Structure formats: C-alpha cells, structure tokens
Ligand SMILES: Nc1ncnc2c1ncn2[C@@H]1O[C@H](COP(=O)(O)OP(=O)(O)O)[C@@H](O)[C@H]1O
C-alpha cells in the first residue's frame with residue numbers, strides 16, 4: 001500500500017489497525033485513516049519540513065484549542081510521518097448550502113479563539129518582512145508592486161495564527177465547530193494573514209460574488225472586527241504573489 005519503508009515504531013503503532021487511504025490528493029501529502037475498534041487516527045506522510053513543524057505546533061497548543069491530538073512523529077528515507085487523533089465533523093466547504101451560515105459563524109469564532117491564544121513559547125514566527133524578502137528574491141526587488149510592499153509595510157501586531165486558514169481545514173459537526181486541522185504554518189504573524197486566506201477560500205468555494213456580499217461580512221461580524229481595508233489589501237497582495 002505504501003511503496004516505501006515505514007519507521008519501525010510506526011509499524012508497531014499500526015499493528016492491528018485497519019488502514020485505508022483517505023481520498024485526499026493534494027500534491028505532496030498522503031493521508032491514511034488508521035482504525036482500531038472505535039479509535040480512529042490519521043497518518044499524514046509528506047516530504048519537506050512541514051509535518052515536523054505541525055508536530056511542534058500541535059504539541060505547543062496542547063489542549064488549549066480543539067485540534068488533533070499529536071500522537072507520534074518520525075522520519076524515514078526523506079519522508080515525515082505524523083499520526084494524530086481524529087477531529088470530528090466535515091470540512092466547511094462540504095456542508096449543505098443551508099448550513100453554510102452556521103459553518104461560517106463557527107469558523108469565525110474559531111479564528112477569534114486561535115488569535116486569542118497566549119503566544120508565549122510559540123515555536124514559530126513568520127514576520128511579514130521575511131515574506132517580502134522572499135518575494136524580492138523570487139521576483140527581483142523591482143518586480144511588480146514590490147517597492148509598494150517594501151515601503152508600505154504595516155507595523156505588525158503579531159498573534160498566534162493558523163497560517164492556512166481555508167475552508168478544508170476547519171471541521172464542523174451539526175453547526176458547531178469540530179476542530180481545526182493542518183497546522184504546518186501555525187506561528188506568530190499578523191492576524192490579517194488568516195483574514196485574507198479565509199476570504200480567498202470563501203470565494204473559491206462559495207463563489208466570489210456571494211463571498212463578498214454575504215460570507216465575508218458575516219465572518220468579520222462574528223469575529224468582531226472592523227476591517228482595515230488597506231491592511232487587508234496589503235496582505236492580499238502578498239498572498240497573490242506568493243502563490
Ligand atoms: N486529525 C484529523 N481529523 C479528521 N480529518 C483529518 C485529520 N487529519 C487529516 N484529515 C483529513 O485529511 C484531509 C487532509 O489533511 P490536512 O491535514 O488538511 O492535509 P494537507 O496539508 O494536505 O491539506 C483533511 O481535509 C481531512 O479531511
């Protein structure tokens with residue numbers, strides 16, 4: 001099923017489990033569902049450093065937020081392996097149309113909770129300066145709009161952010177938050193990093209017009225923020241260029 005060597009400890013952990021490939025085909029990551037009796041665990045396999053970061057972030061969060069319980073992490077043959085507990089629910093982008101409003105409200109409240117977490121000891125930090133530098137490296141300092149990003153850099157107000165706050169990463173069950181998954185970009189950053197991705201994702205999944213008219217206003221009302229348009233535009237541009 002795997003086509004590569006699994007770490008010995010992981011093989012031990014998986015003994016007696018029914019293993020199924022989860023239908024998720026995002027480039028680079030494989031997801032498996034491990035089931036033993038009533039216990040369900042998820043195994044993520046990927047190359048690069050993302051799962052090592054996710055492991056550290058989940059351990060740092062602990063039980064302070066509804067997130068998967070980190071169970072085991074290891075590396076073998078250039079791959080990383082992360083086992084975590086199940087979060088219940090279905091991703092927000094899959095809810096029935098009539099349930100979207102409850103799901104968006106749950107998603108906004110969850111983000112408020114994430115941003116309110118005590119950030120002390122957080123293992124990662126992603127200052128905007130680093131992103132602008134990376135863009136300058138990628139596109140050249142005189143690349144399109146880069147001087148605007150460099151000169152117009154807003155003073156950051158770092159909080160703990162998710163870093164990939166899109167609809168597939170927030171799970172809801174019966175209109176309530178189940179939990180938030182996929183933490184490999186979790187770390188200190190400006191809260192607008194999560195705002196722009198949430199809005200982009202609402203548009204991608206529910207339609208741009210509807211997102212602008214209905215879902216984004218509802219999201220920010222529930223979060224409880226008067227949006228700073230200029231700040232929003234700034235982080236939106238960074239995201240566009242980083243893609
Ligand atoms: N702990 C978990 N609980 C429930 N579902 C999970 C869990 N981990 C992964 N999944 C499922 O696998 C999918 C991909 O996992 P995710 O961590 O978002 O990986 P990726 O980084 O590839 O987006 C999710 O959309 C979800 O359906």
Ligand SMILES: [Mg+2]
Nearest residue numbers: 168169181182
């Ligand atoms: Mg994901």
